[in-house]
Amino acid sequence: MAQLVQLDSILDIPADRWDALCSDGQPFVRHGFLAALEASESVSAASGWVPAHGILKNDTGEIIAAAPLYEKHHSYGEFVFDFAWANAYAQVGLDYYPKLLNAVPFTPVCGPRVLAVDHNARRELAQALAELPGSQNASSLHSLFVDDDSAAVLRESGAIARRGCQYRWYNRGYDDFDAFLAQLSSKRRKEIRRERKRMHDAGVEVRVLRPQDIDAELWQTLYAFYGRTYAIRGQAPYLTPAFFNELCQRMPERVRFFVAYHRERPVGMAFMMLGDDTLYGRHWGCETDYHSLHFETCYYAGIDYCIEHGLTCFDAGAQGEHKIRRGFEPVATWSYHVISHPRLAAAIDDFCVREADMMESFQREQRERSNFAAHPAHGT
Known part of the structure; x- marks a missing residue:
């Protein structure tokens, strides 16, 4: 049976073993980028980002899945804004922090968040991550700017989907x-x-x-x-x-x-x-x-x-409706959230459903305002 192990630092795992789980050439989930954040103390307990990376090992001790994971004591540097959720926790006398964050610090770029050798290992790690808030006295787990492969297993784990919008240029x-x-x-x-x-x-x-x-x-x-x-x-x-x-x-x-x-x-x-x-x-x-x-x-x-x-693509950063006027196109982004408190989870789920409808309408309006002579087919 596979076992979840958490690491205090990305430096505790060899770069080649981590990178072997990366299925594409996106640089931000690679060992070098995450290690640079920690080695430079841009990410540390002092900055409110405590590394707690999730590693899934099989029966023989082989690493079959991994996730960049942090214990957070604030919501800065994430670009998926949950300050209202923190306020809701405070209003009912509960602590929202610490929370767990499955993301790349300061990097609102869509990409893999649950790295794995195959789909089954990815699914198993996603389920193990979803159980962490309840076992670690954390309010929640948040997986931000998730690619399709990670999204599929996070949905299976019961996480709440939240829709956003960014702008990209396509060649x-x-x-x-x-x-x-x-x-x-x-x-x-x-x-x-x-x-x-x-x-x-x-x-x-x-x-x-x-x-x-x-x-x-x-x-x-x-x-x-x-x-x-x-x-x-x-x-x-x-x-x-x-x-x-x-x-x-x-x-x-x-x-x-x-x-x-x-x-x-x-x-x-x-x-x-x-x-x-x-x-x-x-x-x-x-x-x-x-x-x-x-x-x-x-x-x-x-x-x-x-x-x-x-x-083929230029991802120039988060936000910025002014990008539309410069040939960038709106695309949907997704994050996934596990909320420990049942009543607050239901309220946040309802909010995310309504917000997603509004974001879909917003994205459609943005596309209709596109400055291309004919509307391109990207950005669904």
Whole structure:
């Protein structure tokens, strides 16, 4: 009979044994990314993220399934907002924290959450995870931004489904950026060309750099840009400087920095990562607020990169209805939630059903407002 074991650190399992369970090239559930978060202390008990990774072993001690898992004492850095649920717990005199989180910290990207050698092992681990809140004095278990394979077994375990919406750009075999623009309405083509021309006329150029292209001085500048994004909201950055150093050592082939230069001086950057067929935009920052710099650095340069390198999808990050006007399409995202308290579970289930109906209508309206000449077939 398989046994669930929990690890205090991803560093307690060899990288090759964890990565052997990863069925696709998505970088965020790989050992290198999760290890960089912990080794840099971006994820730790001090930051309210206590690693408690779930490992399923068979009778011979072989690891057959795994899940990135954390004990959480707040709801920040998740991007599926449950503050109202925490308030509901408080109103009936119960503690919502600690809760358990099956997700990638600070990373609202859909992907595998229950890794396994096969479907049966995935199902067995999902069921074991669903039983953890009751045995560990946790209010709940939350699996965020779940892919289809993980979603199937989480539904079987009795988890409550919650629908969200993100925006992605799809490459339909475009030869160049103008070929992509040709698929948009005349109004949107003109707006995008005007934004790009504004950057060109200002002397701004975006260069795609790999870790080995960045010296110590430039790195300090880029991290300062990243930190400013949080500082203007009165927050500390989620990621420490050491995170980027760790990640660039562990997964250099997956890391790209899109750096905007104004007359040879860096003024902004977008940190991105590569999957096998997808570019992922993750973090952004700049020296000061230049008009259209964000769109050029975070969106248009990424689209250019996908076209040039034959990538099929560009996931530029969570939220942002303004992406619709720039050729991105709405797609459904799903998270799954196990709530220990029966009455609150019923209330949250009812809320999620009603919310899903509203999100489906919202996504349909967004698609109808799409700026493509003909509505594409993605994003169901």
